Amino acid sequence: MKPADTWSCRPYRQLDDELDFPLTVCRLAPGRDTIELEWLDETSRQAGREYEVRYKPAGVDCCAAVKVSGNKTVLGGLLPDTDYEVLVAAGCQTSRTRLARTGFVPGTVVNYLHPADTAYQFSGRYLCSPSLVKLPDGALLASMDVYASKAPQNLTLIFRSEDNGASWHYLTDLFPCFWGKLFVHQGDVYMLAMSTEYGDLLIGRSTDGGRTFCKPEVLFRGSCSYAEKGPHKAPMPVTAHAGRLWTAVDYGAWSMGGHASCLLSIDENEDLMKAENWALTKPLAYNPDWEGAVKGPSRGLLEGSAVVSPAGDIINFLGYRTNDCIPDRDRAVMLKGDTDNPENKLAFHKIVDFCGNRAKFSVLRDEVSGLYFSVVNRLQGANTRGMRNIVSLSASPDLEHWRIVCDLLDYSSADPAKVAFQYVDFIFDGEDLLFLSRTAFNNAASFHDSNYCTFHKVADFRRLAMPGR
Template sequence: MRPRIFGLLGLIIILLSVCSGTNNKYGLLDKDDFYLSDTLSCEIKTILWYSANADTTIIVDIYRSGEINEDVHVNISINPDSSDRKIENARLDAKPNIFKYSALLASDYYRLPGSYLFKKGEQKCSIALLVKKNALLNNWDGALESYILPVTLSPSSPYANIKSSTAMVVFSRMKAPGTVIAHIPASEKKFIGSPSICIMPNGNYIASHDENTVVNPTTNNITHVYRSEDKGKTWAYMSKITGQFWSSVFVYQGDLYIHGPDKVAGKLVIRKSTDYGKTWTNPDKDTNGLLLERRISGAPTPVIFHKERIWRAIEDASFSGNNSEGKWRYQAMMTSAPMGSDLLDASNWTTSNTLQYDSTYLDGKFGGWLEGNAVAGPDGKLHNILRVEVPVGCYQYAALVSISDDGKTASFDPHTGFFRMAGGASKFTIRYDELSKKYYTLTNYNYEEYTDIRPTRIRNVLVLMSSDNIRNWKINRILLRHSDVRNVGFQYVDWQFDGEDIIFTSRTSYPDEFGGAMNYHNANYLTFHRIFRFRDTKETDLNRNTT
């Protein structure tokens, strides 16, 4: 929410930072997550990336507005009135609260300094709150479970123009949110990409990701596969596939398949596994999974079943016509095959025509399209909904391409085919929920303050959105967020419905004990998450600003 300010007295603003025996990173959950109430108290929520291996100190910087004509002492204490309040629980799995403030107050893990001095003329002073190592580990599994500690600041002079305020500090262990499936430290000069997930007929989950190297990225061609037999709580490594990249896993006739190029902009291939991803067929010929010998691009986007056909959107990454190096080279297209056919046989697959980049689209602001979704619209027609690249300061859009029933013809009207969509510049996956009759997606939201960054590079906030008609989207829930837009990312999410819940995998850039990810893009984690009772959510205030 936006700050609301009342009264004419000088105000106190509290910012929180972290220093530790380890190289901890930190960040505000959201710089708008504070407000000034009618009583001029101030709440700010921030995450402390808590380390179990070293003492950690919270530094609270206190700023005073107006002129300071006298020395003023500021006392700090934990608010005794909140000792019976339950700790706020921010877990995605919504487990019951397990701690109360009284448990924290009874410990020695918090050392409260006495009085801190604002000298005459000074605008700022600092206080410190020590958190001992292992302080928060009792009965805690380290997931995104948060603890709120109220700290009261009181000035010694009633004329100090500083009001008593409460800083709400949210503690979280230095661990990626959700369940970690895979982790690659940045020092290996590799990063995790293209998360995909599907559910087997027996309820097992299969997840995959590709392995990207920054040394010679044009040769990237490796995918790793994992299996969970306990609803995502634990994961077992199944296989390494050489010759598979930017791919989607899916289930067809009870067996597991993976579909995508064999390397960066490589041939289109499909593989089959009958043992939960432990072994795979080899696409060495057109009757065994070699589908197209062209330069193919894509991402883990939906494989859907519609009108007796199997559909998946891809892009042709060949260099021709208006297409050259860059995102603008991608040509939108659709592939499909009849239900009941042998998916390993290339002769069963139909490929549509391709749609090239056109620099005149969106009044010259069109930067290209990629990573399309096969979606059956409310009219029963098959569409390809693509992510759209736009420049800094531009509204975000998605593109709606029409596909003929036989899968041979793709068509696009630039006057009606673009629609505004929050997160349209990021990779997204759209799926239809038969129960609610709504379309859902998980994508990245951009806050207004990021006016100097291209929308596609803002991936530190993940939201759940829904639509009744595939064109008008509403934000239902903020799922994950962090203030560090340059080093943190929850991105390229793939997901599935699982009863009342949604399960998803994320390519996650996040702080770790090795110094964190290379950047927001080059992720160090593959993480698994569950959204409980996703249909119960209502739209958020973010819908007022869906840029």
């Protein structure tokens, strides 16, 4: 046994794994009456090897089987809204049994994880932290991690699309990797992530379109415990400005009362894989005495977007934890960075009206229109604290005056405790806006504990914000 010399694995296996299951189902994508699946065979490189895919409704004794040459197939003619057990076999070798539930889900399924499926229990049970990027060759990469409360939370899965999101295939695992953000710089793909919740802040590079990643570099150490302070780095935008790359980082822990706010940056011409080239602002704690602050027990700020203001300032545009406060929603906080002294503590700038602050969001500036856009969870009604079943497009000319343009997904009639489209990561792609969602649908464990990662396309999005364009 040799130490790992890369961050990427196909697939990741624990050291004492004796290959009881040498075949690995690496992607599931159920539809209304179908299940698409893909698998890895670590014991054979034989081209055209024949496999048998066995499947049956959960709890039923007899199973059906189909012969397949290759490493993917689509099972059709299945019962809708039904849990299925699926495994892949080749001779005496099999995969572990995986679970998938048929049924409609909005968008294109990138990946699926049934809430009772234990395939990734060494990391978690649910899909989280969607990140989306377009590569120079036109392909799309989508990543997500596998999490559960107080679980290790340290596995990320990456998928690739060659047809602008119409179909997806498995690419690789990253371990340890959590809360990761994919981005492209000077032709290479980078992943900026945590090793686990409040763990080490890591960066890794791929020079082959995301198929393999080098060993990650540790930028800052963390506690590696949900109970102690450490860096918090969600999949937030990486923004180029004033010769540097900027992104938001938080520091703290929910168990310790909340998080302080930082900006992480590097000279855009320096080697991103050398920790000494990076700079982090000293954490700035939330101050309830800031002008315009809500009244009540706010837990502060989290998950900011590094974005350039119309005045040319680098801004950390942050979500504002306003639960149980007055008002209890529709506020965001702007903190200003120092482009001349990138390690200086952020300065309070302004609190603004912003619909959608109660769940993670990103803010991007569209260079074509000059507008700022966000994809948010719009709340509807007074008692909707955890409501994430409406996804809306929001726009602003100046970061300070925001309006909801339209709803992109409206499932407000669905149970908000079981249905959600959340933590959206989005990009501009020509005339279109593409987004990836952490989606809870079709019998998810809860709205928070999502079972899908879904891809969505908003065609000609600028016309929605500027009807006369």
